[in-house]
Amino acid sequence: MAAIESTTRLIHFQSLLKPWVPTATAIRWRTRKPNIQRPIPDHYVKARYKAALQPIYPDPLVDMPWFKVCGNILTQKEDEEVGKYEELLAKQFYTRFADSQLIAILHENSFKAHEIIKIKQMLHGHNMQMVFGSRKIATMALANTEFEPVLRLHVGKTAYLCSKDLQVSKLLKFTKKMTSFVLLGGVVQGRLLTRNELQWCSTLPDINMLRAELCSILASSTSQLSQSLTYQQQQLARSLEQHVKQNDEISCGGDS
Amino acid sequence: MFSTRFLRQWCPRMLIQAAGMKNYTPPLDYSGIQLPEKPKLPYMDKVPTYASNLKPPKMAKRLTLMRGPELIHNEFIHKQYGIVALCGGRLNSGHMEMIRMTINRKMDANKMFAVWRIDPPWQPLTRKGQGKRMGGGKGAIDHYVTPIKAGRVIVEVGGKCEFVQVFSFLNEVAQILPFKAKATSYDLMEAEKIEKKELAASNINPYTPEYVIKNNMGGCHDWISPYDKEWFFKYV
Numbered sequence: 435m436a437a438i439e440s441t442t443r444l445i446h447f448q449s450l451l452k453p454w455v456p457t458a459t460a461i462r463w464r465t466r467k468p469n470i471q472r473p474i475p476d477h478y479v480k481a482r483y484k485a486a487l488q489p490i491y492p493d494p495l496v497d498m499p500w501f502k503v504c505g506n507i508l509t510q511k512e513d514e515e516v517g518k519y520e521e522l523l524a525k526q527f528y529t530r531f532a533d534s535q536l537i538a539i540l541h542e543n544s545f546k547a548h549e550i551i552k553i554k555q556m557l558h559g560h561n562m563q564m565v566f567g568s569r570k571i572a573t574m575a576l577a578n579t580e581f582e583p584v585l586r587l588h589v590g591k592t593a594y595l596c597s598k599d600l601q602v603s604k605l606l607k608f609t610k611k612m613t614s615f616v617l618l619g620g621v622v623q624g625r626l627l628t629r630n631e632l633q634w635c636s637t638l639p640d641i642n643m644l645r646a647e648l649c650s651i652l653a654s655s656t657s658q659l660s661q662s663l664t665y666q667q668q669q670l671a672r673s674l675e676q677h678v679k680q681n682d683e684i685s686c687g688g689d690s
Numbered sequence: 691m692f693s694t695r696f697l698r699q700w701c702p703r704m705l706i707q708a709a710g711m712k713n714y715t716p717p718l719d720y721s722g723i724q725l726p727e728k729p730k731l732p733y734m735d736k737v738p739t740y741a742s743n744l745k746p747p748k749m750a751k752r753l754t755l756m757r758g759p760e761l762i763h764n765e766f767i768h769k770q771y772g773i774v775a776l777c778g779g780r781l782n783s784g785h786m787e788m789i790r791m792t793i794n795r796k797m798d799a800n801k802m803f804a805v806w807r808i809d810p811p812w813q814p815l816t817r818k819g820q821g822k823r824m825g826g827g828k829g830a831i832d833h834y835v836t837p838i839k840a841g842r843v844i845v846e847v848g849g850k851c852e853f854v855q856v857f858s859f860l861n862e863v864a865q866i867l868p869f870k871a872k873a874t875s876y877d878l879m880e881a882e883k884i885e886k887k888e889l890a891a892s893n894i895n896p897y898t899p900e901y902v903i904k905n906n907m908g909g910c911h912d913w914i915s916p917y918d919k920e921w922f923f924k925y926v
Contacts, residue, residue: 464915470756470778471869473926479913484923487902489893509702517713568711 514570524574527567531581534563534596537621538605538632539584542566542591545614553612561598562608583626587618603636720850729803731790731845734810736783737834748828749814755837756780758917758925763807764841769876770848771856772807779869780835781844783811789845789863796859802849811836838869840925853878899923 468474476484495503531537553564567575572588593615597605602622609617620632627635638644694706740746756778766772793804811834818829838844844867847856853875860873899922903910917925 467751467753468757468926470753470926477913480923483902483908483910484899487897487899487923488895489889489898490895491889491892492894515713517711517715519714520711 516574520571520574523567524571527565527571527575528579528581530563530565530596531576531594534598535600535623536597536602536605537584538595538597538609539587539618539620540593540595540609540612540615541618542593543614543616549614556608556611557595560604560608562605563596565594565596567594580624581621584621592618600641602632602638606632606636718852723848723850725801725849726803729799729849730794730797731804731806733790734783734786734806736811738810738812746814746831748816748831752813752837755813756839758839758921760839760842763843766843766846766876766879767807768805768846768848770846771853771860771873771875772846773844773860773864773867773871773873774879775838775840775842775844775867776870776872778837778839779867780813780837781808781811781868782833782835785866785868786811786836788866792859792863792866793845793847796862797847797856798851802847802851802856805846805848807843807846808836808838813837844871 475481501507550564557563569588569592572592573585576582576585595605595609595615600623602620605620606617609615617629617632619626619628620635621627622632622635694708697704697706737746758778760775764774797804813835814831815833815835816829817832818826845860845863847860857873864871864873897907902908903914903919903922
């Protein structure tokens with residue numbers, strides 16, 4: 435009997451000792467202060483989230499032309515800086531071109547200073563001037579102007595002989611004396627000519643003479659007409675003059 | 691013998707010297723800049739002054755003063771150059787003396803001026819005696835500090851000078867500071883803002899921390915901190 439009572443009491447105790455989930459518990463959570471300068475590594479879940487939320491940027495080479503995707507272009511051409519002094523030189527360059535009627539385009543070989551002094555002495559007083567300029571300055575001066583085709587001849591070091599007079603033969607004579615300069619072509623009254631064409635131009639007569647000839651040709655028909663109309667009167671006047679002269683001679687001879 | 695064009699094409703790594711025209715750029719215009727009477731950084735008190743009857747109060751650690759981004763003092767007033775903190779931290783009087791001495795010594799007082807953008811140390815830090823056991827109340831005030839948040843401007847330097855002139859000593863100071871900091875200029879900061887916007891716009895990942903947290907994706911509200919709801923994993 436006592437044995438049965440103790441076993442039932444034991445069973446009651448066991449039922450009390452069964453594992454049970456409490457309704458409320460206290461936990462240690464976020465009690466560690468974060469180290470702002472040396473933060474602890476992220477929890478696995480947070481690290482996964484952060485990895486998935488990393489920004490993704492599109493490939494810059496997608497939808498690019500083939501020459502950009504190629505990757506063989508190692509050096510990028512930098513934009514040339516234009517200084518104020520270069521702008522000034524370009525302006526001067528253009529004004530000299532615009533003022534001249536005749537320009538000889540010369541390839542510049544290396545020369546000594548005493549040669550250029552001689553050249554300047556030779557050109558002095560003939561309304562002629564040597565114009566020097568780099569390709570950059572020539573491009574700045576002449577691009578989008580009437581002299582733009584001249585830039586096609588500006589390959590390497592090029593100099594220009596600008597003349598305000600229209601005397602091609604004199605220009606060619608001077609260019610022949612400049613040994614360090616090679617004639618490439620010329621600009622005559624706004625027209626670009628080759629070297630041979632320039633030489634042909636020098637053989638042409640003076641333009642004023644040609645203009646006079648043209649005027650006379652134009653006036654020739656009218657002058658012919660006027661001549662034919664007044665021919666008879668002129669003949670009469672001439673023969674009367676002759677008579678007068680003869681009479682004078684006879685009277686003078688008779689008197690003496 | 692060989693033309694430069696030939697050489698440039700076939701030996702691209704070769705440096706070919708060529709004489710060109712020097713481009714003399716006009717000097718910068720500093721007409722709008724006024725230099726103050728006292729251009730150097732003034733001395734900062736190590737201990738704040740209290741009324742004589744007041745016992746200096748002790749203060750809780752308050753790490754929130756160092757946590758997160760600086761929202762107010764994060765831009766340059768003089769719009770020139772300065773040091774910006776990249777991470778939170780504390781500056782004590784020793785650091786401030788270092789900043790003051792280095793900048794005052796190395797700057798050109800005739801052309802530049804420097805200005806503090808932080809308060810002198812005000813937050814009291816307590817320490818117990820060495821080897822003392824736990825208990826017995828809060829320790830005594832040891833020294834004072836200024837808490838700094840990420841993005842705070844520490845010092846500004848301006849005047850009739852360029853960034854290159856100023857960067858040498860500002861960078862020196864920035865490296866010595868107890869938190870990550872950098873010497874920048876106003877223009878660089880503006881450019882960074884623009885770049886940040888462009889990067890954010892070009893991001894093709896539809897899931898950003900902001901979106902995920904705001905929409906409680908994956909039940910992340912179970913484990914994120916309340917600060918993550920404000921800063922979206924950017925700051926601790």
